[in-house]
Amino acid sequence: MTENEARTERLKELYPRMVEWRRYLHRHPELSFQEERTSAWIAGKLREMGCEVREGVGGHGVVAVIRGGQPGPNVALRADIDALAIQDEKTCDYASTVPGVMHACGHDAHTATMLGIASLYRSIAPSLKGERRLLFQPAEEICPGGAIRMIEEGVIDRIDAIYGVHLWTPLQYGTVATRSGPFMAATDEFTIRLTGKGGHGGLPHNAIDTVVAGAALVQALQTIVSRNVDPLSPAVVTIGSFQAGASGNVIAEQCVMKGTIRSFDERTRQLARKRFKEIVAAAPAVYGASAELEFREGYPALVNDDGEAGRFFRVAAGLFGEEAVKESDPVMAAEDFAYYVQRTKGCFMFVGAGNPECGAIYPHHHPRFDIDERAMLRAAELMTAMAENFVAESA
Numbered sequence: 001m002t003e004n005e006a007r008t009e010r011l012k013e014l015y016p017r018m019v020e021w022r023r024y025l026h027r028h029p030e031l032s033f034q035e036e037r038t039s040a041w042i043a044g045k046l047r048e049m050g051c052e053v054r055e056g057v058g059g060h061g062v063v064a065v066i067r068g069g070q071p072g073p074n075v076a077l078r079a080d081i082d083a084l085a086i087q088d089e090k091t092c093d094y095a096s097t098v099p100g101v102m103h104a105c106g107h108d109a110h111t112a113t114m115l116g117i118a119s120l121y122r123s124i125a126p127s128l129k130g131e132r133r134l135l136f137q138p139a140e141e142i143c144p145g146g147a148i149r150m151i152e153e154g155v156i157d158r159i160d161a162i163y164g165v166h167l168w169t170p171l172q173y174g175t176v177a178t179r180s181g182p183f184m185a186a187t188d189e190f191t192i193r194l195t196g197k198g199g200h201g202g203l204p205h206n207a208i209d210t211v212v213a214g215a216a217l218v219q220a221l222q223t224i225v226s227r228n229v230d231p232l233s234p235a236v237v238t239i240g241s242f243q244a245g246a247s248g249n250v251i252a253e254q255c256v257m258k259g260t261i262r263s264f265d266e267r268t269r270q271l272a273r274k275r276f277k278e279i280v281a282a283a284p285a286v287y288g289a290s291a292e293l294e295f296r297e298g299y300p301a302l303v304n305d306d307g308e309a310g311r312f313f314r315v316a317a318g319l320f321g322e323e324a325v326k327e328s329d330p331v332m333a334a335e336d337f338a339y340y341v342q343r344t345k346g347c348f349m350f351v352g353a354g355n356p357e358c359g360a361i362y363p364h365h366h367p368r369f370d371i372d373e374r375a376m377l378r379a380a381e382l383m384t385a386m387a388e389n390f391v392a393e394s395a
């Protein structure tokens with residue numbers, strides 16, 4: 001039996017527990033920055049396994065340290081643990097028990113997968129070379145995110161490589177994917193408050209209408225992507241929320257818009273930001289309205305190391321067969337795993353979790369989101385195989 005096969009056998013034994021853990025977490029989700037009970041539960045499970053545990057890292061983060069019996073390189077693996085402000089619409093017995101909060105992105109499964117890996121590594125620690133550090137990271141879903149604070153508290157100090165996965169329902173169960181270079185988008189978020197002068201809907205000449213000024217601003221902001229950004233460099237400007245007025249015969253004095261800007265390339269990101277600020281400062285003034293802008297810098301683009309992405313294509317093909325391994329297109333979602341791979345060699349990977357046969361047909365952040373749970377086993381196999389291949393090739 002090869003080492004990969006031996007690990008897979010052990011992970012298969014652990015799989016029923018991963019399902020149990022994932023379903024427990026699915027029933028008990030907590031929002032970003034509020035993962036108090038989740039992290040205490042994770043730390044408890046890790047201690048039962050005999051792991052060395054650090055708690056309260058960068059907020060509600062937990063780190064498990066497994067020291068190998070022999071010297072060698074140190075590898076970190078990362079899971080995120082937070083849920084979303086979404087009402088669970090599933091009716092299964094593991095549906096969320098917390099009103100308005102749901103694991104609709106699969107972070108419950110990432111956490112359960114990492115607990116399985118912790119148990120595996122504990123059982124084979126004497127044969128490992130170097131340290132394995134398992135990061136249970138809070139607050140991936142909301143900027144500024146949990147990664148940056150954990151990094152500030154030293155979680156990747158003396159780490160030679162880091163790997164992470166996202167279970168991904170747009171990919172069918174059985175397939176895995178990544179790409180080298182820019183993989184997931186840089187993101188910035190904004191809130192714009194327009195102020196005009198309210199008035200009677202029949203007497204517009206006495207008012208300053210923020211619905212008209214706001215609508216013009218939405219249109220003007222769309223020209224950033226269509227007229228300013230290089231068409232060969234992807235970017236998105238989305239105004240996802242537009243709130244003004246409450247009555248059909250009253251001119252709205254206030255209009256509040258919220259949205260996001262996404263890009264892959266740093267030059268495009270800076271250009272889009274600059275044009276965005278110029279347009280917000282100028283366009284509403286044409287209509288007599290004033291604008292107040294709150295701009296929040298989000299995650300940088302997630303850029304995979306070429307060599308580590310190459311390792312993924314070799315390792316994954318060896319584990320699952322060539323036909324299971326795909327090269328992903330870049331994805332406009334953002335991920336704070338980006339901060340780790342800015343500082344350490346590493347790779348972020350997608351593990352297919354979609355399957356119509358078990359109802360896993362909904363996109364991430366959907367109220368009926370679910371996964372093919374077997375993807376957890378694949379994720380555990382993939383992450384540990386990446387880590388052990390890195391260690392073997394570093395020797």
Ligand SMILES: [Zn+2]
Pocket residue numbers: 104105141364365
């Ligand atoms: Zn998400």
Ligand SMILES: [Zn+2]
Pocket residue numbers: 105106107140166
């Ligand atoms: Zn996610």
